[in-house]
Amino acid sequence: MSAVLNFKSHLAHLFAEALRVVAPETQATILIERPKQASHGDYACNLAMQLAKPLRQSPRNIAQALIAALPASDVIEKVEIAGAGFINVFITTAAKQAVVKTVLHAEAEYGRGNIGAGRKVQVEFVSANPTGPLHIGHGRGAAVGDCLCNVLAASGWDVTREFYYNDAGAQIDNLRSSVQLRCQGITPDDPSWPENGYRGDYIADVARSYMAQETVEADDQHITGKGDVHDKEAIRHFAVAYLRREQDQDLRAFRVGFDVFSLESALYSEGKVAATVEKLIASGHTYEQDDALWLRTTDFGDDKDRVMRKTDGGFTYFVPDVAYHLDKWQRGFTRVINEQGADHHSTITRVRAGLQALNVGIPQGWPDYVLHQMVTVLRNGQEVKISKRAGSYVTLRDLIDEVGCDATRYFLAARSPDSQLVFDIDLATSKSNENPVYYIQYAHARIQTVLKQCEGLVFGDANVGLLDSEEEKTLLQQLIDYSEVVETAAHDLAPHLIAFYLKDLAADFHRYYNATRFLVDDEVVKLARLSLCAATAQVIRNGLGLLGVNAPDTM
RNA sequence: GUGCCCGUAGCUCAACUGGAUAGAGCACUGCCCUUCUAAGGCAGGGGUUACAGGUUCGAUUCCUGUCGGGCACACCA
Numbered sequence: 001m002s003a004v005l006n007f008k009s010h011l012a013h014l015f016a017e018a019l020r021v022v023a024p025e026t027q028a029t030i031l032i033e034r035p036k037q038a039s040h041g042d043y044a045c046n047l048a049m050q051l052a053k054p055l056r057q058s059p060r061n062i063a064q065a066l067i068a069a070l071p072a073s074d075v076i077e078k079v080e081i082a083g084a085g086f087i088n089v090f091i092t093t094a095a096k097q098a099v100v101k102t103v104l105h106a107e108a109e110y111g112r113g114n115i116g117a118g119r120k121v122q123v124e125f126v127s128a129n130p131t132g133p134l135h136i137g138h139g140r141g142a143a144v145g146d147c148l149c150n151v152l153a154a155s156g157w158d159v160t161r162e163f164y165y166n167d168a169g170a171q172i173d174n175l176r177s178s179v180q181l182r183c184q185g186i187t188p189d190d191p192s193w194p195e196n197g198y199r200g201d202y203i204a205d206v207a208r209s210y211m212a213q214e215t216v217e218a219d220d221q222h223i224t225g226k227g228d229v230h231d232k233e234a235i236r237h238f239a240v241a242y243l244r245r246e247q248d249q250d251l252r253a254f255r256v257g258f259d260v261f262s263l264e265s266a267l268y269s270e271g272k273v274a275a276t277v278e279k280l281i282a283s284g285h286t287y288e289q290d291d292a293l294w295l296r297t298t299d300f301g302d303d304k305d306r307v308m309r310k311t312d313g314g315f316t317y318f319v320p321d322v323a324y325h326l327d328k329w330q331r332g333f334t335r336v337i338n339e340q341g342a343d344h345h346s347t348i349t350r351v352r353a354g355l356q357a358l359n360v361g362i363p364q365g366w367p368d369y370v371l372h373q374m375v376t377v378l379r380n381g382q383e384v385k386i387s388k389r390a391g392s393y394v395t396l397r398d399l400i401d402e403v404g405c406d407a408t409r410y411f412l413a414a415r416s417p418d419s420q421l422v423f424d425i426d427l428a429t430s431k432s433n434e435n436p437v438y439y440i441q442y443a444h445a446r447i448q449t450v451l452k453q454c455e456g457l458v459f460g461d462a463n464v465g466l467l468d469s470e471e472e473k474t475l476l477q478q479l480i481d482y483s484e485v486v487e488t489a490a491h492d493l494a495p496h497l498i499a500f501y502l503k504d505l506a507a508d509f510h511r512y513y514n515a516t517r518f519l520v521d522d523e524v525v526k527l528a529r530l531s532l533c534a535a536t537a538q539v540i541r542n543g544l545g546l547l548g549v550n551a552p553d554t555m
Numbered sequence: 556g557u558g559c560c561c562g563u564a565g566c567u568c569a570a571c572u573g574g575a576u577a578g579a580g581c582a583c584u585g586c587c588c589u590u591c592u593a594a595g596g597c598a599g600g601g602g603u604u605a606c607a608g609g610u611u612c613g614a615u616u617c618c619u620g621u622c623g624g625g626c627a628c629a630c631c632a
Contacts, residue, residue, distance in 0.1 A: 083575050171632055292630055310630040317632045345559055346627050418560060442594050450591045514596040
């Protein structure tokens, strides 16, 4: 099992050696890439073209010299010069065939790496205010964040998943008053209903439950409705607990879990906000003006200074945010990634500025952010406007019920967070076979059906040397690529790459399936082909696992 | 007006972070099931990569500008 499978880094080493011989004085980055066309080999290196200028020679001549200096390797079939000076490397089929046994031996471990080396990383995601059910935007955050965590964990990071509740401040007060009005029998169509009050029906549910003195369980607390219309504090407590429970249930249905829940209110009650303010004042980056306390965020790249303490004595929201992130740092997270909607992007500069002002050794540019763009929802060809206050929006729960957890997760995680996402509910439901997630799951189910017909196979005996058809070689290479895809997804914080990879892998398998019969009379051939099938199924399972999507045995 | 993200086939999206002839799915046309799941495969048409410059051996990718879409620009969170 000592076979070389990471051809890319293997070749990079060989070319580095060749570079040392050909141009010992010259610095160049060794880049090994996968050509688009099979005729260009399995891997290509553009080193010769990079060296043309410094060496003042033609790229093709340099390529000759590099090839001559390339150390021998038994995984290389042949090396060619092509085009302007590309060096194309062909890998022996035997070296690729080894992947089958590697996968079957490693099973769920296949594709895992150790770039993270056990270092701690904390990923904060979803972090919805407990003022209503989770909507599709939170769903995108949940899907992307969870998959990102999985990918980081698969790369050797020690991941902590965290959810931050903004359970203090104006929005919560607004929630409380909306519930209180409902308790008093006042509805949103009443003229006295405040303009920015929450209008959704769920507010009435909270009120009913409170008045009925029901008990809700959220996190580790049990809160019972007091039934007193005038007890603002009791209503606030109950409403927050009620909605947290709803969110917890939605997240559980979405198969997303968290290690830590942090409460904004706790930052106040534990004195962390006050302590942060004191540190900021001591740092000398604050000043009083117009009866308010300001932080000179312009010292750290902001375009204007920001108010910390308002004239009314309350803090602006970014103060507890800075306190929260200081807390993360003090908990030992030298790496923190915040997955949020793009509408939060203006906070990045302020939070980072506040942390720099504290001058406690936090590096510039800490923490990292992954911002996902907005999700547009189409229903009946019409855009559904998301407005919590108006009460009209698509909840995550609706999507899970209508579209299914697997398809919803796939849809929301399968695109670059940088681009806006159109979620067409009709497409995802009525024509579910158009959904790519079924295409991938179908490949897995097909394999399982075939394997089920042959009990007691011992793949260790398989002669993988027989796997040399075009379809088989393509599939082998695809299986080899998996580890690299996981590594790239973790490095670039781009979990959607897993989804694209799986679609390609499934396509390669379906093509193989249509071109090849597995259950043939020749037992040796059969065993070899089934071993490749089994390895493919394993990689599909591993990849879908990272996306949090099931790999069913039958469909 | 300022900052950030985006603009690729009719639609939804790729393109290994600067590589070779820009690829998939959906839709459209025609084939392939008495054989392991046709939720599949094969073949075909469809492109001035929004536009204009620039950087270099080479640009969908990087830089500048223009146009278009989204988000954010409070002593709201």
